Amino acid sequence: MAAEQPNLINALEGAGERLTAPRRAVATLIDARAAHFTAADLLEDARARRLSLGRATVFRTLELFNEMGLLERLDLPNGEHAYVVCAPRHHHHVICSRCGRTSEVADLGLEGVLDDASSQTGYQIEDHRLELYGLCPACRGRTGGS
Amino acid sequence: MAAEQPNLINALEGAGERLTAPRRAVATLIDARAAHFTAADLLEDARARRLSLGRATVFRTLELFNEMGLLERLDLPNGEHAYVVCAPRHHHHVICSRCGRTSEVADLGLEGVLDDASSQTGYQIEDHRLELYGLCPACRGRTGGS
DNA sequence: CCTTGACGTGAGACTGTGTATCATCTCGGC
DNA sequence: GCCGAGATGATACACAGTCTCACGTCAAGG
Numbered sequence: 532m533a534a535e536q537p538n539l540i541n542a543l544e545g546a547g548e549r550l551t552a553p554r555r556a557v558a559t560l561i562d563a564r565a566a567h568f569t570a571a572d573l574l575e576d577a578r579a580r581r582l583s584l585g586r587a588t589v590f591r592t593l594e595l596f597n598e599m600g601l602l603e604r605l606d607l608p609n610g611e612h613a614y615v616v617c618a619p620r621h622h623h624h625v626i627c628s629r630c631g632r633t634s635e636v637a638d639l640g641l642e643g644v645l646d647d648a649s650s651q652t653g654y655q656i657e658d659h660r661l662e663l664y665g666l667c668p669a670c671r672g673r674t675g676g677s
Numbered sequence: 678m679a680a681e682q683p684n685l686i687n688a689l690e691g692a693g694e695r696l697t698a699p700r701r702a703v704a705t706l707i708d709a710r711a712a713h714f715t716a717a718d719l720l721e722d723a724r725a726r727r728l729s730l731g732r733a734t735v736f737r738t739l740e741l742f743n744e745m746g747l748l749e750r751l752d753l754p755n756g757e758h759a760y761v762v763c764a765p766r767h768h769h770h771v772i773c774s775r776c777g778r779t780s781e782v783a784d785l786g787l788e789g790v791l792d793d794a795s796s797q798t799g800y801q802i803e804d805h806r807l808e809l810y811g812l813c814p815a816c817r818g819r820t821g822g823s
Numbered sequence: 824c825c826t827t828g829a830c831g832t833g834a835g836a837c838t839g840t841g842t843a844t845c846a847t848c849t850c851g852g853c
Numbered sequence: 854g855c856c857g858a859g860a861t862g863a864t865a866c867a868c869a870g871t872c873t874c875a876c877g878t879c880a881a882g883g
Binding site: 648653 | 795797803804814
């Protein structure tokens with residue numbers, strides 16, 4: 532269950548990036564988050580833990596992780612920009628519309644769908660983005676009641 | 678081929694909304710746009726045409742159309758918020774990554790995909806958002822060359 | 824161990840988007 | 854033409870994200 536945390540830090544080392552205190556801090560804060568988070572969330576967490584972290588640094592580190600494929604930016608329906616940790620392979624996210632928790636879904640068989648879209652529109656589809664919203668198992672149970 | 682413009686204005690009338698000059702103006706500006714646009718684009722267009730339109734009004738009108746299902750908000754990969762006119766039925770958008778033009782794609786057979794996602798994660802999928810990026814037919818031709 | 828250059832950092836200023844406020848104006852029914 | 858509901862727009866505001874630049878820190882080399 533533990534031993535999950537070194538992911539981000541390891542990746543930094545492996546990519547030949549400097550392993551500085553602020554970056555470690557950001558990585559730790561991210562790992563402490565179960566669901567998606569915004570830059571502001573991280574800043575707040577940092578303040579709560581008495582870690583000194585500048586806004587700019589958080590944004591820069593987030594961008595760094597994003598470029599390394601360890602983090603993905605989500606556009607929530609309400610227009611917020613959130614981030615989620617994820618594996619660097621193709622996949623999609625399911626976002627719980629109640630608690631905000633996210634899960635990854637392995638690549639679904641979208642090829643057929645993309646082909647359809649391609650022939651319908653004449654576009655040459657190169658990329659896509661699919662976000663799913665629903666209730667996570669925990670919230671499902673809780674909702675069924677009242 | 679013409680007679681496309683009254684769409685938005687007609688819809689306002691049909692929905693019992695007030696048909697005011699600023700709303701007409703916004704509707705006209707939107708119809709003059711082939712691709713997606715941002716609120717700022719509209720404001721700029723309005724200024725170019727010497728139409729007096731307040732920022733707030735543009736945002737409000739955009740929101741109104743959005744609620745009426747005539748307009749959809751897109752989150753572009755670069756983080757921008759854009760809008761596109763669209764029919765009030767379920768569909769997705771294909772966005773040309775070169776010229777920004779968008780097309781609608783009728784509902785694709787996503788049900789199977791959603792079921793897969795559901796069983797993989799245990800989530801009860803309630804909604805989804807699919808955006809496709811690629812080259813539109815015109816840009817395809819131009820790119821093929823050099 | 825100290826020097827040193829490159830890079831990362833952080834405070835704050837800045838930009839741009841979207842929202843709230845509120846006095847004024849307009850629509851459309853009488 | 855009058856009136857009330859609702860729309861408008863100027864301004865202020867809140868907030869996200871970026872930029873700048875002086876300073877600090879990392880890690881290689883002497």
